Amino acid sequence: MNLLEIIGPVMVGPSSSHTLGAMRISKFVYSMAGVMPRVVQFFLHGSFAETHKGHGTDKALLAGIMGLKYDDEKIKESYSLARMRGLEFSFEKADLGAVHPNTVRIKAQWAGYENEVEGCSIGGGMIKITKINGVDCDLNWHYDTLIVVNKDEPGALSKILNSVNANIANLYLRRMNLLQSKALAIIELDSPIDKISDLLKVDSILEWYFVPKDDFV
Numbered sequence: 001m002n003l004l005e006i007i008g009p010v011m012v013g014p015s016s017s018h019t020l021g022a023m024r025i026s027k028f029v030y031s032m033a034g035v036m037p038r039v040v041q042f043f044l045h046g047s048f049a050e051t052h053k054g055h056g057t058d059k060a061l062l063a064g065i066m067g068l069k070y071d072d073e074k075i076k077e078s079y080s081l082a083r084m085r086g087l088e089f090s091f092e093k094a095d096l097g098a099v100h101p102n103t104v105r106i107k108a109q110w111a112g113y114e115n116e117v118e119g120c121s122i123g124g125g126m127i128k129i130t131k132i133n134g135v136d137c138d139l140n141w142h143y144d145t146l147i148v149v150n151k152d153e154p155g156a157l158s159k160i161l162n163s164v165n166a167n168i169a170n171l172y173l174r175r176m177n178l179l180q181s182k183a184l185a186i187i188e189l190d191s192p193i194d195k196i197s198d199l200l201k202v203d204s205i206l207e208w209y210f211v212p213k214d215d216f217v
Contacts, residue, residue: 019060021121026064028129028141029106029117032209036066037108043094046101058091135184137172141214143188149207152183156204163198167191
């Protein structure tokens with residue numbers, strides 16, 4: 001066992017699974033852009049849907065989407081803080097299918113673009129990001145993660161990987177829209193990207209998001 005399993009994570013809130021785990025999922029979404037979205041919808045499944053008020057899951061989700069730290073005392077005031085910052089938000093109960101009971105789907109909108117992320121809290125503050133913009137994945141956020149929307153054309157993935165110039169741990173790829181000729185690649189990296197600005201030179205890339213690994217202990 002590691003130290004985290006013995007003493008638990010440093011956090012604010014009553015539950016590592018319903019509070020910290022929920023906050024880490026929404027903070028992953030925040031980290032995709034590095035700024036708070038303008039509008040966010042939280043779709044709560046299973047246990048999250050039934051107990052989110054009692055365990056502070058709703059406050060934790062709001063705190064994460066605003067980029068707060070896990071031990072920030074302002075987590076308890078996240079409703080008023082979100083309104084003060086002009087964040088439009090809503091919570092809805094939803095049946096997301098055969099998924100973990102502690103699952104949330106987050107739809108976030110920034111100026112001109114939006115993303116949809118689904119994740120679950122599996123205990124002890126640990127999470128799994130299971131879907132990004134309709135593409136199934138299995139991310140524990142222990143790696144730096146590059147998310148790329150690219151043209152669905154021959155050689156696009158090769159150009160992306162060459163520009164990254166880092167060791168690839170895991171790769172998920174799927175066509176998003178045949179009519180729009182778009183695909184999405186989710187790339188977990190176990191070594192840093194040499195020059196992330198090189199991604200701007202790849203003409204096949206339409207959008208990209210870099211999410212640094214989360215050292216939440």
